[in-house]
Structures are given as structure tokens and as C-alpha cells.
Amino acid sequence: GEVLADTSANTVVFSSEALGGYEAQQLTELKSVLDQYFDDVQIVYFVRHLTDHAISRYSEYVKRRGMKKAFSEFAATYEAPFKAALENYEAVFGRDAITCLLYEDVRDRIFDTFLETIDVPSDGLEIPKSVNRSLTADEIEVFRAINAKGFDRIYIAKIIEDFAFNTRKTGRRYPAVPKASIKSIEDNHRDVLEFVNARLKSPSRLQAASGEILDIACDREEPDEQPLNPDILLGVLESSLRTSDVRIKEMKAKRKKQDAALRKARARARRPQTLSAKIKRRVKRALGRA
Numbered sequence: 001g002e003v004l005a006d007t008s009a010n011t012v013v014f015s016s017e018a019l020g021g022y023e024a025q026q027l028t029e030l031k032s033v034l035d036q037y038f039d040d041v042q043i044v045y046f047v048r049h050l051t052d053h054a055i056s057r058y059s060e061y062v063k064r065r066g067m068k069k070a071f072s073e074f075a076a077t078y079e080a081p082f083k084a085a086l087e088n089y090e091a092v093f094g095r096d097a098i099t100c101l102l103y104e105d106v107r108d109r110i111f112d113t114f115l116e117t118i119d120v121p122s123d124g125l126e127i128p129k130s131v132n133r134s135l136t137a138d139e140i141e142v143f144r145a146i147n148a149k150g151f152d153r154i155y156i157a158k159i160i161e162d163f164a165f166n167t168r169k170t171g172r173r174y175p176a177v178p179k180a181s182i183k184s185i186e187d188n189h190r191d192v193l194e195f196v197n198a199r200l201k202s203p204s205r206l207q208a209a210s211g212e213i214l215d216i217a218c219d220r221e222e223p224d225e226q227p228l229n230p231d232i233l234l235g236v237l238e239s240s241l242r243t244s245d246v247r248i249k250e251m252k253a254k255r256k257k258q259d260a261a262l263r264k265a266r267a268r269a270r271r272p273q274t275l276s277a278k279i280k281r282r283v284k285r286a287l288g289r290a
Contacts (some may be wrong), residue, residue: 006263010122012038020045020085027092043089043098044117045197047082050185051209052104054078055174059135064162066153068144075181082206083192086199098197102204133164137172140238145228157241163239173228178216182209 022030034041058074061067068073069250089098097115108112115122135143143160147153186193188207196206209217 011118013118020081022088024088025047025092027088031092041093041097042118043093044101044114045082045086045089045098045198046103046110047206048103049176049207050080050189050192051075051182051213053080054185055177055213056134058175059140062143063135063164064145064157065096066147066156068147070144070177071183072178075098075185076183078188080185080189083195086196095199098199100199102200102206104210105204107216112189129161134173135160135164136169137175138226139171139232140175141161141226141234142228146213146236155255157248158234159239159243160249162243163235164240167232174216175212177209177213177217179219182213182217183271214255263277 008111017185031041047053054075055071057078058067058071061074086098101112101113111127112122116124143156146156175280189208193206193208200206
């Protein structure tokens with residue numbers, strides 16, 4: 001409300017991961033609102049090479065959804081969202097309103113590229129800091145093992161969040177990626193590759209995997225398991241202690257609030273009633289409102 005009320009702003013930016021999952025009906029409702037305030041709506045949609053995107057999603061599932069499968073198992077069921085998302089946006093806003101960009105082509109200057117696409121100068125604007133770092137290969141293995149124990153998923157996600165925030169990223173960047181998984185992803189997404197590449201400007205071209213991933217791909221379907229990194233295990237222990245302290249403080253604060261409310265209710269119940277209060281209660285009962 002405050003942003004839209006400021007008529008000095010020529011451009012308003014809406015950015016959210018959730019926007020990529022909106023169905024056509026939701027986008028139609030969104031468009032009806034936007035049309036009331038804006039003369040022009042531009043959509044900038046980033047795509048990633050398929051296996052690179054699958055690895056990123058896999059890491060998030062390990063962090064937040066209790067994923068315990070190896071990447072090769074996850075890759076067999078991976079579904080890239082790009083084609084469906086673009087189809088929904090084109091159906092509502094029209095193809096000309098959408099600019100499709102390949103993330104890997106602009107990853108080192110993604111903020112500036114985004115602003116250039118919507119004709120907004122970047123002078124004086126601070127580049128947003130990343131608040132959601134990905135897990136390394138060794139970290140993924142540790143948290144997969146923890147997820148397999150069946151602990152409370154939300155609690156483990158909080159521990160992982162604390163760990164990622166307080167621990168410097170070191171070691172191998174990607175988990176083991178079998179060549180067969182890349183081939184499977186490619187075979188299952190030929191329609192996505194064709195559809196997206198028809199919308200990318202040359203020389204950008206969506207591929208089954210980036211050169212970086214192809215360079216580390218392994219021949220074996222299931223790489224040999226490696227012992228869990230002890231430094232990461234120690235870091236997880238420290239994060240679990242911090243997370244437990246926060247949880248205990250929250251529970252104590254909640255209990256304190258509940259006790260205060262209970263004492264207040266009891267005090268009201270013990271308070272002697274005046275004659276007028278008694279009469280009011282009897283009248284309400286007689287009227288069936290007590």
C-alpha cells in the first residue's frame with residue numbers, strides 16, 4: 001500500500017520464488033490487480049541448466065524437507081518447472097511481456113542484468129546480499145544421514161539454517177553426479193529444452209547440464225560412500241546446541257505468557273460480583289445470551 005501510494009516511483013519490482021509456481025488462474029487474478037496501478041508489466045524469468053537446477057533443488061530438499069535419497073534417486077523423478085511456468089505467464093501476460101534469461105550466463109552480474117532488462121539504472125543501488133547459501137557435497141551427506149534418522153523435520157531444518165549461517169562454505173561444491181542421471185534428465189526434458197531455447201536470445205542455450213557439472217560427472221551409478229566429515233559433525237553439534245537454547249527460551253516465554261493469562265483469569269473468577277453484575281447475568285441468562 002505504501003509503495004503504490006508513492007507516485008514518484010516509476011518502477012515497482014515484485015520478486016518472489018513463489019511467483020514461479022503460480023497457475024494461470026492465480027496469474028489472471030494478479031494481473032487484474034496490477035492493471036489497476038501500472039501501465040506496463042514486464043516479467044523477467046531466469047532458467048538454469050537442468051542438472052544444475054536439479055542439484056540446487058535437491059540441496060534445498062535436504063535442508064528443508066528431510067530428503068535422505070542420493071542425488072541419483074532424486075534425479076530420476078526431477079521435473080524442471082520452466083516450460084509450465086512460461087506457458088502460464090504467456091497465457092496471461094502475452095509472450096512479448098516476458099524476457100527469459102539463462103542464469104549461468106549472468107550469474108556473476110545477475111542483479112545488474114535484471115535492472116538492465118527492466119531499464120532501471122543500477123547507479124547507487126546496493127547489490128542484495130545472499131542469505132540462503134547452498135550446501136556443499138560433504139554437508140549434504142551429513143544432513144542426509146541425519147534426515148535418515150527420522151528426527152523432527154522442522155527442528156532439523158532450523159539446525160541446518162543455523163549451521164549454514166554460521167559456517168564458512170568449504171570443500172566440494174557439488175554432490176556426486178552420475179552421467180546416467182544427466183542423460184536421464186535430458187531424455188525426460190527434451191520438450192522443455194526445445195520450448196525454452198525458442199525463447200532465449202542467442203547465444204544463450206539451455207542444456208541438460210553446464211560444463212562445470214559435466215566436468216565432475218562420474219561413470220558409476222552409485223559412487224562409493226565416504227566417511228562423514230568430522231568438522232561438519234562438530235559444527236552441526238554446535239548448531240544443535242544453539243537451536244536448542246533458542247527453542248527452550250521460546251518455550252519458557254510461551255509458558256510465562258500462558259501462566260500470566262491463567263493468573264489473570266483466576267483473579268477475575270475470584271473477584272466478588274456487585275449486585276448490578278449479578279442482575280446483568282440473570283437478565284442475560286433469561287434472554288438466552290449467557
